[in-house]
Amino acid sequence: MRALLINVGHGHLSSDNHPRHNVAPMDLAQCAAILERAGWRVELWDTVLEHDEEGPVIERRVQAKQPDLLILRPLAHTAHTTQMLGRASREHCGLRLAMGPSAPHLANDLLTPLNDSTAVDGVLIGEPESTLLELLPDLAKRALPDELPGLQLAPSMVPKGRPFIRDLDALPMPSQHLLVGRGYQFRYPLDVHGSLNIGYVLSSRGCALGCIFCAPAERETFGTQYRWRSPDLIVDELERIRELGGNAVYFIDDFFAFSPKRVAALCERLIERDVIIPWAAQVRAHGLSDELLELMRRAGCSTLCFGAESGSDRVLGLLRKGVSVEKVRDQAARIRAAGIQLVGYFIVGTPGETKEERQDTYDFIEEIAPDVVQLHIFNVFPGAPAMDAFPELYAEEGTKFTGPRGRVTQLEELDKERRAFYLRYYTSPRYVARTLKRRWRPLISNLPDELSFAFRSARFFAGIR
Known part of the structure; x- marks a missing residue:
């Protein structure tokens, strides 16, 4: 099984040119470790590092990969890019999920159909690791359960919450090999x-x-x-x-x-x-x-x-x-x-x-x-x-x-x-x-x-x- 995780970092306003560095998406690296431990082959892309590539180029790359699982990590200012990328990937991957701090605030838009197509199939709410762990058997079948704490499946749906992870030591080490040496500034x-x-x-x-x-x-x-x-x-x-x-x-x-x-x-x-x-x-x-x-x-x-x-x-x-x-x-x-x-x-x-x-x-x-x-x-x-x-x-x-x-x-x-x-x-x-x-x-x-x-x-x- 192949998974593609994307940090959607495009979308800064043109007027927002304050010099800055970029920070690696550690939550994606943590989820990558969970998937790798379960036997998945995982790739992690960060569009912040590939800022010269426009949205359609990223879309074509996703379509060429045809992953069994696509996980998008949108930022507040990349909502439109995330929606376009998710919808364009509909026919070329198994399941599409969104996660990250901004995902709950964008969930309704990501899950609202447009021309009979949503941007994603589900949104991980809160700390994603426990939900992802419980989803592993379903993901292997390219399916999602009808209901699961921490998983939003429809715009009006308010999923049952999960308690915060008390024992962080129980999580695997984040997949640093997907981040180190990638060119983060x-x-x-x-x-x-x-x-x-x-x-x-x-x-x-x-x-x-x-x-x-x-x-x-x-x-x-x-x-x-x-x-x-x-x-x-x-x-x-x-x-x-x-x-x-x-x-x-x-x-x-x-x-x-x-x-x-x-x-x-x-x-x-x-x-x-x-x-x-x-x-x-x-x-x-x-x-x-x-x-x-x-x-x-x-x-x-x-x-x-x-x-x-x-x-x-x-x-x-x-x-x-x-x-x-x-x-x-x-x-x-x-x-x-x-x-x-x-x-x-x-x-x-x-x-x-x-x-x-x-x-x-x-x-x-x-x-x-x-x-x-x-x-x-x-x-x-x-x-x-x-x-x-x-x-x-x-x-x-x-x-x-x-x-x-x-x-x-x-x-x-x-x-x-x-x-x-x-x-x-x-x-x-x-x-x-x-x-x-x-x-x-x-x-x-x-x-x-x-x-x-x-x-x-x-x-x-x-x-x-």
Whole structure:
């Protein structure tokens, strides 16, 4: 039996040209491992990596493969592409399923017939692994059951839910051989002396934070209860990535350091087993002690990313961050003192934010001096808590970087202001000198990619679409 899994990454709005890296679809890799363990031959395509191929080209490739099972992972902005791909593949594959954080929000459209054809035969709701495991006997027969928890089969159908997977160790290791070496780009600094070959790892699931702007899709998929894999299994996965030629890892957990005790145990096992490769992770903007940061550094931690969001305590309160400017300042200093590079996420344009408070944010960025700064314009995602607080700002066409429609003049001003800050920050002698001192070897080792990224960033700073 043959399965084809596709991450449908086409569809960014033409105006959404903020420089970015891409992240491997770990949920697809996890499902691939389940299928492979059951004897299926699995291919995984990521249209993000094949962005030069238009939709019809991908459709013809699917038709040529004629898989017994096609699993599509749509993103919110790729709904149309997913529908076209699913319908075009109807006569050329056995069953078509959709899954992923955005799939439940697109399920009705994907399952609504158009000219007697739906885009998919079913949608996996929530964590897909348990449902996929139970579906294996039916999939082997190219059939779907009439009813199954976690499986939506019709637009108006609300399937019975499944409990979140408590024992993540029971799942097989994700099929890293389908991801490592595929060309995923990672744009945060890592202490890699050689051409970067990044691997991605999901070591935990769940996030209980209540940030007002957060898109709920991931939270709906993984829940708010924090669950993690055992340290040895995570180290096994890093070893596997290294065997496949990977030389760095990005932990894509929503909140990697929720449990400092868990992080310490993982770092100790990495050191004991001598699996030391550079890695990065997302943490909260406070709560990491000097002792833990030093241990993380010895275990390979190269870069930490956190959402500082604002230089104003009042705005942080509006965003429900549960952190103060002083705590962010302290955590940034501790991270730097440990020799770990810092990526800072910030938001401008929060409703009610004054021009003076926005300037406080720019000044605060200059003060804590992250190695990478990402400035986002406030936006409202479908289902986010901010929808209730600011319903007039919601528009489905909005994206993470361009913001919703309806505030065109303000958004244009914010975007112009943001680009000017980027240009000033990244070309300052202080920043250039610090970056070259720390990163001259990785920059030289990855010169073609770095120059390409610098060129795209320069176009963005200059406002060139």
